[in-house]
Amino acid sequence: MTQNLIIIGAGMATGRALEHLLDADADYNVTLFNAEPRGNYNRIMLSPVLAGDKTYEEIVTHDADWYAANGVTCRFGERIAAIDRAAKTVTAENGDVLPYDKLMFGTGSNPFMIPLPGHDLEGVIAYRDLEDTQRMMDLGPDHQCVVIGGGLLGLEAAAGMAARGVDVTVVHIMGHLMERQLDEAAGYLLRKALVDKGITVKCSANSKEILGQDGHVRALLLDDGTELPCDLLVMAVGIRPNVALAQEAGLAVGKGIHVDDQMVTSDADILAVGECVEHDGAIFGLVAPLYDQAKVAAATLMKEPAQFVQKELSTKLKVTGCDLFSAGDFAEGDDREDIVFRDPARGVYRRLVIENNVIVGAVMYGDTADSNWFFGLIRDKTDIADMRDTLIFGPAYQGGSAADPLLAVAALPRDAEICGCNGICKGQIEDAIAAGATDLAAIKATTKASASCGTCTGLVEQVLAVTLGDDFVIPAAASICGCTDMTHEDVRRMIKSQELKSMPAVWQACGWKTSCGCHVCRPALNFYLLADWPLEYTDDPQSRFINERKHANIQKDGTFSVVPRMWGGITTPNELRAIADAADKFAVPTVKVTGGQRIDLLGVKGEDLPAIWKDLNDAGMVSGHAYSKGLRTVKTCVGTDHCRFGTQDSTGLGIKLEKTLWGSWTPHKLKLAVSGCPRNCAEATCKDIGVICVDSGYQISIGGAAGMDVRETDLIAQVPTEAEVIDIIKAITQSYRENAKYLDRIYKWMGKVGLDWIREQTVDDLDNRAALVARFEVSQSIYRADPWAQHATQKAESYQPVANLSMEAAE
Amino acid sequence: MSDWIDITALDAIPQRGARLVKTAHGCVAVFRTGADEVYALDNACPHKNGPLAEGIVHGAAVTCPLHNWVISLETGEVQGNDEGQVATYPAKVEDGRVLLDASFLTRRAVA
Structure with missing residues (x-):
């Protein structure tokens, strides 16, 4: 007979348990209560929502249709008032009494609120659910926010809000950030990265009181007397298992609800999973063990044998773009030795803690590429005596040539875990492939591998490649198009x-x-x-997109836009007069100022292009290449010429850069900017290449983007002279041209080869830099020329119709 | 009955390119392929009226510059998953000259 299962709480653990039950067609009528007025969503993904990378809709794991299709009765926004274990009933808030055969707790955890004076003021929140996230998103730029807690959650909240322009201060009671996952040195690097992003970090800081005004938070007072003004105060100091209801029902409760290896509580008909449970003295916050529990609980409900086992855990995190990894125990001890590797310039730190020739702990910051290998050594207690000399450098240095990554994946055993979030092993992926899942989407759908945080996507694709052989081409290496199989x-x-x-x-x-x-x-x-x-090669206009063939941007009605170059954004009354005259003469319907500091004439007929170019040429202007996969603009601020803050002649440098780089073809468009001081009015840090002038010289950074992707540049070099800036930028441009895939912006290229490689080629290796500059100049000897002048004088005829039969037709 | 009009020299059209012929009822695009065949089609993609003469010519097809629809130069039919039809007109090359059928003008006038 069908039994009643009541689930309390729609979190990640119960959601997963429910999936297992429904997948197996378990014979239960399910009723799902949730205090939040919504169903299951991926709580780990609240940080991307806060940062604006995802929307709430994208992180919903089960929607109303799913519950309806699976016959789950949803009571969202309703709490359970009481449980009568003797009668086996629950009472809902509204008085409804529902009988159960099995009851499952998934009440999760409550954020711990420090009972400081003023903690109940309006504007003091936790960071736990969608409402909290929404409050933070609603704060808006130029407001101030204090985050108490320098753990993962607090830092994600801080980074997300800082990205939205909020002035954020993090207050942490311990001496360094994320002390549970990182040692002091890595904590320091993390702090430095956050400070570089404009976040204020106060460690070893004790909060004393939350100050308010008219019932709303006004500031946080520290016990050294410092007042930190704020419009919003986020407390992210930890979570406590939510056991109140279980306690009232008389279940055995310690730190969490006690469960056995089958996830059964002290009442044989009541189970519990997730952050509310205590198993063998431990409580849980990471998603992987929660999913394990969900699987065991579902099996128990279906009377199948299963056992929850706590596993060695590693933490691989990304906080504000910094890669972090930690695993095992990295406390110092008399019988323990450290191997440490530091590269301050790159912000890389690695530390291995060794006991009796076995790695017992590892911390990595900045470069976590080899973390899986180190985690394997910890878990398997591998004797590292033989490779100790080169151990810290990772698997690539353990003798022989660098391994083919596919061979490495091929060599993994079937029980090697690929997806840490969902506990999916290589064997399960292989089985799914054998059952017909032959691409990443199908693997995600059938196994959930790479469906949570997504960091294992590359590995999953490699398993596909190894298993399917030629039938699977790793997407990153897809062929150019149907004309060829080559990449x-x-x-x-x-x-x-x-x-x-x-x-x-x-x-x-x-x-x-x-x-x-x-x-x-x-x-x-x-x-x-x-x-x-x-x-040797002559450009083939017929292989170019129309914009580059006709040196103008095609518009939706087949007309074109014309953008003359304004070097460094500087123009003159005469140029403006000539532009105005041209706009009148050719009846240009729209004249617009562009984001690249110049003027766009929109709606010019294709036939008129050579004539309008000639007029602009006559006034001394040339093509702005606003249409090209090549140098677009060098945006500048006014620098020392006029600005009271300017530290260098940013306008002059911008003009020099534009005059040296213009006309060059690159894999995708190339936008530069030069700002005269760190106030960065030219927005140099979201350009492909940006220069920020400082008192001591020039900071060059690359890989910014402000389109479909938005990303801040990474610093590649700081140099004292303009001449060096120009050489390095020429070298970067040339290396980008020689090595990047067509249509990859610099940031995508950088994602493949790495900032360090680019720095080595263009900054550190002076001979190579000079060679790149020389090759750039060779190429520019052909292409540093105005295509408009060339077309207006030599190819004007090709812009006209080849014949006009309209008169004949009229006869 | 065909009545061929001399339009231009073949060399006036770039290989894998096109030139326009103005008519009283809009422009016709005359394409030249890599193999020196010529084709005449309406200069308007059935999708959003994109100017086909500005597209990239490959094999006996052209890709519209606005949204990458691919149109067969031989039949005027839209290729791949999209659907549509562009009107085509007789065209040929003789002694290095491109000829169009005059009757297409009348037909265009009727249409």
Whole structure:
């Protein structure tokens, strides 16, 4: 007979348990109570929601349709008032009495609120659910916020709000941040990274009182007398298992609700899972053990044998873009030794704690690429005596040549865990593939691997590649288009090594399957040939998108926009007059100021292009390349010329950069900016290459973006002279041209080769820098020229119709 | 009955490119492929009227510059998952000259 199962709390653990039950068609009528007025969502993803990377809709794991389709009775926004264990009933808030055969607690945890005076003021919140997240998102820029708690949750709250322009101060009682996951040195690096992002961090700081005004929080008072003004105060100091209801019902409760290995409480008909439980003295906060518990609880409900086992845990986190990893025990001890590696310039720190030739703990900051390998050594208690000398450098240095990553994945045993969040092993993924899941989406749907935090996506794809062989191509290495099986990288290698200098040569040597490519591969090949053989290869306009073929941007009605260059954003009355005259003469419907500090004439007819260019040329202006996969603009602020804060001549440097770089083709558009001081009025830190002037010189940073992706640049070098700035930027541009995939902006390229590699090539290795600059200049000897002048004088005819039959038709 | 009009020299159209012919009822795009075949089509993509003459020509097809619809130059039919039809007109090359069928003008006038 069908039994009644009542679940209290729609969190990540009960949601998962419910999935297991429904997948197995368990014979239960399920009623789901939740105090929050909504169903299951991925609580780990609240931080991306706060940071604006995801929306709430994207993190919902089960929606109303799902509950309806699976016959789950939902009572959201309702609490349980009482449980009568003798009668086996629960009483809802509204007085409804419901009988149960089995009851499952998933009441989660409550944020711990320090009972400081003033903790009940309006504007003092925890960081726990969607309402809290919404409060933080609603605060708005230029407000002040204090976060108490320098653990993961507090720092994510701080980083998310700082990204939204809030002035954030983190107050932490311990001597360094995230003391449970990081040692002091890594905590220091993390603090430095946060401070660099404009967050104020106060460690060893004791909160004394929350000050209010008219019932609303006004400031936090520390016991050294410091007052930190704030409009919102977020307490993120920890969580406590929510056991109140269980306690009232008379269940055995310690720190959490006591459960056995089958997730059964002291009452045989009541189970508990998630953050509210205590198992063998431990309570739980990370998602992996919660999911394990959910699986065991579901099995227990279906009368199948299962046992919850606590596992060695590692923590791999990303806080505000900083990669962190810690595992095991890294406290110091008499019988323990440390191996430490530091690279202050790159902000990299690694520490291994060794006891009797076995690694017992590891902390990594800044570069966590080898963390899985180290975690394996800890878990398996591997004797490291033989590799001790090079251990800290990771698996690539343990003899022999660097391993092919696919071979490494192929060698993993079936029980090697691939997805830490969901506890999915390689064998389960292989089984899913055998059952017909042959791409990442199908693997996610059937196994949940890589469906939570997503950091294992690359590994899952490698398992697919190893298992399916040629039937699976790792997406990052997909072929250029249907004309070829080769990837961008393969083709570029062929062009260089086989000295292929024409498009037909590439088609022949690389076995193109079509006669002359397509609109996807031809622009890419044209760029690669141009970048590698600037003197030998002639640009093929017919392989360019129309904008680059006609040196203007096509609009939706087939007209074009014309943007003359304004070097460094500087113009003159005469130039403006000429632009105004041209706009009148060619009846330009829209004149707009662009984000790159120049003027856009929109709605010019294709036939008029050569004539309008000629007029602009006559006034001394050239193409702004607003249409090109090449240098667009160098945005500047006024610098020392006028500004009372300027530290260097940012305008002058911007003009010099633009005059040296203009006309160069790059894999995608290339935008620069030069700001005269760290106030950064030219917004240099979201450009492909940005320069910030400081008293002692110039900070060059790369890899910013402010489009579909928004990202801040990373510092690559600080140099004292303009000449060095220009050389390094030329070298970076040339290296980008020679190495990046077509249509990758610098930040995407950097994501593949790494900032360190680019720095090595263009900053540290002076010979290589000089060689890159020389090659850049060779290429510029051809392309530092105005295409408008060339087309207006030599190709004007090609912009006109080849024949006009309108008169004949009228006869 | 065909009545061929001499439009222009073949060399006036770039290989894998197109030029426009103005008519009283809008522009016709005359395409030249990599193999020197010529095709005449309405210069308007059935999707959003994109100017096909500005597209990238590959094989006997052109990709519209606005949203990458691919149109067969031979049949005027939209390729792949999209659907639509562009009107085509007889065209040929003789002695290095491009010829269009005059009757297409009348047909366009009727349409």
